[in-house]
Amino acid sequence: MQLNPPHTLKEIASFIQADFAGEPNFIISGINEIHRVVKGDLTFVDHPKYYQKALNSAATTIIINQKTEVPEGKALIFSEDPFRDFVALIKKFKPFETASGMISPTAIIGAGTHIQPGVFIGNHVKIGSNCLIHSNVTIYDYCEIGDNVIIHSGTVIGADAFYFKRRPDYYDKLHSCGRVIIEDNVEIGANVTIDKGVSNDTTIGAGSKLDNLIQIGHDTIIGKNCLFAAQVGVAGCVTIGDNVILWGQVGVQKDLEIGNNAVVLGQSGIAKSLKGNTTYFGSPVLEARAKMKELAMMKKLPDLIEKLEG
Amino acid sequence: MQLNPPHTLKEIASFIQADFAGEPNFIISGINEIHRVVKGDLTFVDHPKYYQKALNSAATTIIINQKTEVPEGKALIFSEDPFRDFVALIKKFKPFETASGMISPTAIIGAGTHIQPGVFIGNHVKIGSNCLIHSNVTIYDYCEIGDNVIIHSGTVIGADAFYFKRRPDYYDKLHSCGRVIIEDNVEIGANVTIDKGVSNDTTIGAGSKLDNLIQIGHDTIIGKNCLFAAQVGVAGCVTIGDNVILWGQVGVQKDLEIGNNAVVLGQSGIAKSLKGNTTYFGSPVLEARAKMKELAMMKKLPDLIEKLEG
Amino acid sequence: MQLNPPHTLKEIASFIQADFAGEPNFIISGINEIHRVVKGDLTFVDHPKYYQKALNSAATTIIINQKTEVPEGKALIFSEDPFRDFVALIKKFKPFETASGMISPTAIIGAGTHIQPGVFIGNHVKIGSNCLIHSNVTIYDYCEIGDNVIIHSGTVIGADAFYFKRRPDYYDKLHSCGRVIIEDNVEIGANVTIDKGVSNDTTIGAGSKLDNLIQIGHDTIIGKNCLFAAQVGVAGCVTIGDNVILWGQVGVQKDLEIGNNAVVLGQSGIAKSLKGNTTYFGSPVLEARAKMKELAMMKKLPDLIEKLEG
DSSP, X not given: OEEEEEEEHHHHHHHTTOEEESOTTOEEEEEOOTTSOOTTEEEEEOSHHHHHHHHHSSOSEEEESSOOOOOTTOEEEEOSOHHHHHHHHHHHHSOOOOOSSSBOTTOEEOTTOEEOTTOEEOTTOEEOSXXXXXXXXXXXXXXXXXXXXXXXXXXXXXXXXXXXXXXXXXXXXXXXOOEEEEOTTOEEOTTOEEEOOSSSEEEEOTTOEEOSSOEEOTTOEEOTTOXXXXXXXXXXXXXXXXXXXXXXXXXEOTTOEEOTTOEEOTTOEEOSOBOSSOXXXXXXTEEXXXXXXXXXXXXXXXXXXXXXXX | OEEEEEEEHHHHHHHTTOEEESOTTOEEEEEOOTTSOOTTEEEEEOSHHHHHHHHTSSOSEEEESSOOOOOTTOEEEEOSOHHHXXXXXXXXXXXXXXXXXXXXXXXXEOTTOEEOTTOEEOTTOEEOSSOXXXXXXXXXXXXXXXXXXXXXXXXXXXXXOOOEEEOSSSEEEOOOOOEEEEOTTOEEOTTOEEEOOSSSEEEEOTTOEEOTTOEEOTTOEEOTTOEEOTTOEEOTTOEEOSSOEEOTTOEEOTTOEEOTTOEEOTTOEEOSOBOSSOEEETTTTEEXXXXXXXXXXXXXXXXXXXXHHO | OEEEEEEEHHHHHHHTTOEEXXXXXXXXXXXXXXXXXXXXXXXXXXXXXXXXXXXXXXXXEEEESSOOOOOTTOEEEEOSOHHHHHHHHHHHHSOOOOOSSSBOTTOXXXXXXXXXXXXXXXXXXXXXXXXXXXTTOEEOTTOEEOSSOEEOTTOEEEEOOOOEEEOSSSEEEOOOOOEEEEOTTOEEOTTOEEEOOSSSEEEEOTTOEEOSSOEEOTTOEEOTTOEEOTTOEXXXXXXXXXXOEEOTTOEEOTTOEEOTTOEEOTTOEEOSOBOSSOEEETTTTEEHHHHHHHHHHHHHHHHHHHHHHO
């Protein structure tokens, strides 16, 4: 998320009562989890395995649990528990705001948009023009929806990211502060769930159509004119190109990429990135013809084994 | 859908400013998508591959993008874009009606039926007697529910069909005008989605029981006393017989038939029609014993390959 | 469920107009379905295959459709249709109570707990302190929720068990009277469904985290600090240990046990109990390395068959 207005290194460090290294007036203009950071961002790292990744990332301020040299043009904040302090900053700058009613007076709703009864629209939500939001939809705070969007009943836009840190005795929650962005001309079916980004945006590209009971994880970016059939599940931090078709009940693991124009047949399970312009099938997924060949081989197995054993 | 009252060929053609061939007073009594049409219906066809199917169907008026001879006893309407004009007619005769509150005053609700708080009931909905509709259910316009039906919370009855036409740069939506019909003694779990028919009815047969988080696609017809476990997904235009059991997470592709008394084990994927009185398993599905044999063979593979390679 | 106050054998038998064998003042302090009974409970049995199981269970009063000798320290109630009479007793002692509004005045809600708009909270529900219940959640009667629990929008806690008895011409419903217990520090995603117990409790152990669109069946018990990814489905009467991780779209059949620290990879299907401290994959599931080996073998099949046939 952006800090508006930006804060200085000294101010941010003082909020979490931490020491820092760097120019006290160094500017921090955003707070973001490592996987998508830009210049001006503060991020955190708490495992030696990821120190170099964090220090070399685009982020210019890093909360870290190890005294180390300050990289050129950057700043460090030292914390015995960077995760805890990162969450504390998110809660400070984006605290949960309770709702005063079903439609927040802070929401901005465009001309020609119709909201059916029973819809919850959180604080600071923006909805474009000529949309139709069916009954019992929930839109969490700060989500943004374009023009000509249809959302069917029971769908939940912007619930928290499923993102926990394993502590010795419990799971610690990363308080998410990102948004969901639904671009123009998207249609979303009933009882779909699209989680907000951890600190950035989960995005559904213009013209894409999602059927019912679909899950889209945090920070996932879906391209334009995609078609997802019912019960598809896409984990967090996935990047899907344009014109991708996922048939029913397909599952996509986190942190993958799927290229433009890929087609994935029903019930397939995707555990590796897929290049575009190809049709896939199976769990785990193969190029569809290879999978079909494999299935045909399977049918020959009984005869084969009988021959060998007989 | 039925046109009530019926209209003449001349009237319908003039609404979409199209030329026609046939008797100007030829009667059009319904507007339906090709897969389920009866005498009196208007349908559309826009691809040469399907011209003969449409011209030979039970439909008696066809919107077509090709000048052709009028079949005996029928009429044609000529359009450069039959899909666009078919949608225009649906929107004219069944426009979206906004809701004035959570329960439409036009809904008909039978004696002894109890509606919990937070339920949305659209315009022209009919609900029979002695039903129990739990909180936060949504029932879209025109759906019909029989007697002694239980619907659990969060379920959405009658959202739009997932039916789009691929245009060069976008997906064009077929505005659906069908209904969902839930027959007597059906029980539907929580957060289920049952889409309305494109122009006909999606039907859940008497006595059938659906668990939670199930998807039923548009125009699908489910027989009597079926049992579907949680997270089953059935695509559009499927016809399922009586006493069919689908265990959890089974997926059924569109346009198939499943015979009476078929049983499909959990997570199976159905891509072809299945005859009844048989148990199935696998993705893609096989007769269950054949699949079990295949799985047993798989276990022998490592030894077999070792022997051959050794 | 507990009977509060307890009733005598004579009273209970008279409610269903049935003969009984045993001391008329014998105490019945609970009514429970066979799979989880304790001393003082009444249960039922209607199939000879299960007579001995019921008669030898911890339950001390049994409704049975066979004249038989009364076991030591127990009582019998004779019925031509034990299922029907068991349901009649449940309906008598725990009748459905209609709601007077979105939040029942009989609900108990702890300090610091925030309920967003559009939430339905049934009769006799208890919610602890410092919880956050997001909009359009439904919590059925009698469910209990601990402290520091977060429930996201559209989730349904406590819908009826999917439990039907096959009659010659229809399915007969076991009216469920159990509860859902959500322990402290649990987080539940959006559009999740957790069914109430048939007569006992469905339990989500302290610190467990459930993602979106998950199904948890009746009477299932989930341990502490489990992590379930989106679209997981767990059937009824499953017992899952502590620290179990189920990745996306995993399906678990009924009546199984999964040991502590088990990890099950995405889309796996579990049809047998699994011991803990092990990673699993596949449908049906295998130990993950065995499954990976099997998948590697599959890739060798085409060459193998060519060699053998060539």
